[in-house]
Amino acid sequence: MRRYSRISGTGSYLPPRRLTNADMVGLLAERGIETSDDWIVDRTGIRARHYADDGVNASDLGLQASLKAIEAAGCQIGDIDLIIVATSTPDMVFPSTASILQRKLTESAVAQGQAGAAGGAAFDVQAVCSGFIYALTIADAMIQTGAATRALVVGAEVFSRILDFKDRTTCVLFGDGAGAVVLEAVEHDGSGPAVLASDIHADGRHTGILCVPGTVSGGQVLGDPLLKMDGQAVFKLAVGLLETAAKAALAKAGMTEPDVDWLVPHQANIRIIQSTARKLKLSMDKVIVTVDQHGNTSAASIPLALDEGVRSGRIQPGQTAMLEGVGGGFTWGAVLLRL
Template sequence: MSEPAATGRIYSRIAGTGSHLPAKVLTNDDLSKIVDTSDEWIRTRTGIRERHVAGEGETTSELGYQAALKALQAAGVEASEIDLIIVGTTTPDLIFPSTACLIQHKLGASGCPAFDVNAACSGFVFALSTADQFIRAGTAKTALVIGSETLTRMVDWTERTTCVLFGDGAGAVVLKADSETGILSTHLHADGGKKELLWNPVGVSAGFQPDQPNAGVRILMSGNEVFKHAVKALDSVVDEALDANGLDKHDLDWLIPHQANLRIIEATAKRLDMPMEQVIVTVDRHGNTSSGSVPLALDEAVRSGKVQRGQLLLLEAFGGGFTWGSVLLRY
């Protein structure tokens, strides 16, 4: 099946992609020297072999800025043409101003609205959906959407079940208004009732949570429970996207999932009856970069020549909150 023909609607077309990774690479063998783990233990449970770790000066805004420069160059767009900037992140440089404002200043794109979206690992999908709404409404024509994270700065390096999972990095896309092709639909969900299965117990208003001894700024996760909820939620949101557009799972050309765990990715691909050759996988080299993972994977797929214009892509993510969502688009 194919989606209905355009009927005068405005689409958000991805005009360019970009990404940026910190220079430092931390392998599983490196981790085995600082925590009780091994390459085999990590790979068999997550599929991760290595991850990038931000060094001095490699802030969330700097990673996002570098990714944005590449996306703008790929799109042939000047910073002065941007009329909206949205950054998905759960590790902002500062509480305020937003990371989007910091990147806006670095780009020299002052004047347009710029703000952050915090939906944990679903941040980029939520940000992309938000920008799509602006473009559909006619209030933006050229949007810059970024997912950027420095998760390793909130990792407890003594906790082997979580410190092995995360990495740093950023990805970006430039969206342009188009009358023919682009994002077909987006689907977002959340369930705050599951917050303590995957969370950071530190904040400004609530401060340190008293029931979490030695909490600090770190990631707390009940891995098995998160896995079960993620697989179920992603199955549902994939069906929702296809049903909303009258499409069949076999119409998809590529699945570009959040890169949290290879087993979750494989479970989603199996549900879609998709061979892994049609799934973009970067988790082995990047680890879980939270909101950076989907745009990082997308940029790699585009620049490698795998993803071609006209193909049907499904982007999906699941994160703390819980939050989850999908984006179905014609690239």
């Protein structure tokens, strides 16, 4: 028998404000920028995205997704002894969004007469759109070593705050949202539900193709605090790296492409998703796609898609799922799991 981690509950949350492509066309027209629904759909597959209202932060979105995941896992907030939040749009410089989320979860628990989550480790992971893959890999390792027993892993983003609405090639792509999973320790012979393998990487030589080149110093913003992206360069890197990471995770688990029941990719662009599925010899009816309605929610996109697959009944207990993503850094990775 060996100690594994398994996903026992999933949850997600999208802010109520939904902007269709028609809304974006109007918004950009006010700024003298021309675009169209056809232009957006043809290049990205995106038809709508959600934006958080002013004053709503990543921790607020993460809280709602976390409560749903905890409920689905059949546990209580006080059972959580590790919180990892993947985000590129934190509530503040510090403390971590995970610490803020821990406080909000504890407040929610106390209001219900339950024990809170205070005392367990809580920290953020910054790997942009690969952030959830990184966070899940870290939580799995901590559970396997006994450093944690039940982890809450969250991807939460408010990317609408860092978009340049004078750049139609980037501002139409991104949305806000949060997804979460509860990861808990189990012991079995390897045939049960578990995180089976992971594979994560980075190559800092490509930092410039997807970045927000700004910072804060002396109370002033230095550089440019808005998102910049070389779309063609990202696309060329993404497809090959996603294939490599997925195959590496399969090899570590002693499995091959036919063993994968579902692909749950980062929802960046429908063309990247389709190309990756072809390379893994998976038909699109075995791919969870939410990019059309969510846009690119960065670190939140994979757990949002996973929750959609689980709650829709498509992803069933006992099936295998390949989670994979790429992001600024340049970062990439994959996690293979059995539900």
